[in-house]
Amino acid sequence: MKLRDLAHSRTGDKGNTSNISVIAYDAKSWDRLCRHVTAERVKAHFADVVKGDVVRYELPRIAALNFVMYDALGGGVTRTLALDAHGKSLSSALLDLEIPDDESAA
């Protein structure tokens, strides 16, 4: 199963830092997202893009995760050579993440 089946996502940018939200369609999937969508996996998924750390914040009341990715925008939105200077397309790429079948899923 792909993350796209369980969650939606939006990317934001500030300087050289990108953030990606991962929002469960159904709050019942949130625990599963927490188990499988880790900061380590997100960093590995964007190995060519994110040069710095990835930090995960949890928002249980809206069944969402927020990933903050440092040194991720080629030196910053205002100076990067990248085609997608803001990294706006990163959210769609994250939804391609594979989520293993999970017996404890509701």
Next chain:
Amino acid sequence: MRTIRIGSGAGYSGDRIEPAVELAEKGGIDYLVFECLAERTIALAQQAKMKNPALGYDPLLEPRMRAVLATCKAKGIKIVTNMGAANPEAGAKKTAEIAKSLGLSGLKIAAVSGDDVIEAIRETPHRLEETGGSTTDLGNRIVSANAYFGVAPIVEALAQGADVVITGRAADPALFMAPLVREFGWALDDWDKLGKGTVVGHLLECAGQVTGGYFADPGVKDVAGLGRLGFPIGEVSEDGTLVVTKVAGSGGKVTPQTVKEQLLYELHDPARYFQPDVIADFSQVEIEEIGPDRVRVTHGTGRAKTDTLKVSVGYIDSYVGEGQISYAGPGAVSRGKLALDIVRERLALMQVKTSELRFDLIGIDSLHGPTRGATGAEPYEVRIRVAGRTDTLAEAVKIGNEVETLYTNGPAGGGGAFKSAREVVAVQSVLLPRRLVGSSVRILEA
């Protein structure tokens, strides 16, 4: 409980104009806010002002004001905007001229100034937050330095009876929160209310991004009517409860999903969102659908603000040259790769001086690199892109030229070449003690 309705008429400087007209005419709003300043916009505006002291405000200020001013005057809708950019005084003067040309009178137009702190930044060295370097490293390449104001000077302008408030740099959410502070009399140390007000501003400031824009994914997340997307209305109660909605019959949609996506947009630690007026806390926010295109947002909060204001320092960073050309049909990817190799070799042979170079295959790896792009499937077409950073414009021009010459010197069937070279004005941040930043409000009567 008393409520105020605030419409968001623009999510960025180039945004659509007619959704703002729709809000003014049909939105039943008390305030219309235009948020038009991205990180770098003010630096570009400062350059425009240096060439012509009567400019430096948002290039779309005139068409926007022309489109909404008469309706807002007739309905008593107050306008708050940062379209003053690098020259709020000139923006206010221009707005007064527009009002006159529309036959409107009795309008009070306020210019909020003081965000320009370039003298303070030039006087002593300041630490650059992003790199840890110093402003002295940027030397005479600094073109602008603007502090992010909070609500105070906007509230002051409204208290003086302004119908239109034109600012330069202000925190985006503050443009929306100032009317709430003014109307509800929220204290400037009521951190809980200011946290809630920041939620309001944050959700509205990108306009269509909370009403279904930047959201659609056909078959998964469908949105109808994006060609006539309605911009949002925030219905705010005295206790800080927000209902996000839009004009009935406009395109797009407001759902808990669209609101959640926008709540987390450009947010880092949800419990510590640094603003000039408050450290807002979005971590406990609750979002609930209460009707069609009506979503209630509660439980934002906040705590005491810091002693510093963020300052955006705009500077001439470098020059970037770029070229693109397309290949199609069988072998397109191989010809694209060959083309990139040729340009790489040519830039070395011609000794083009670059500090950074980038070679992309658009359709394969240009967005997220080879790891994500390696699907194994051969696309029908591919476009190569070469971009490089240089110290001069003349050097940057050579990069696009080496892509363009692929027409007659490169692989078979290259078409649609494009080239560009531009100066890069970039932005870094400094934290400045509040005592070094003063604001002023000047009212023009039109």
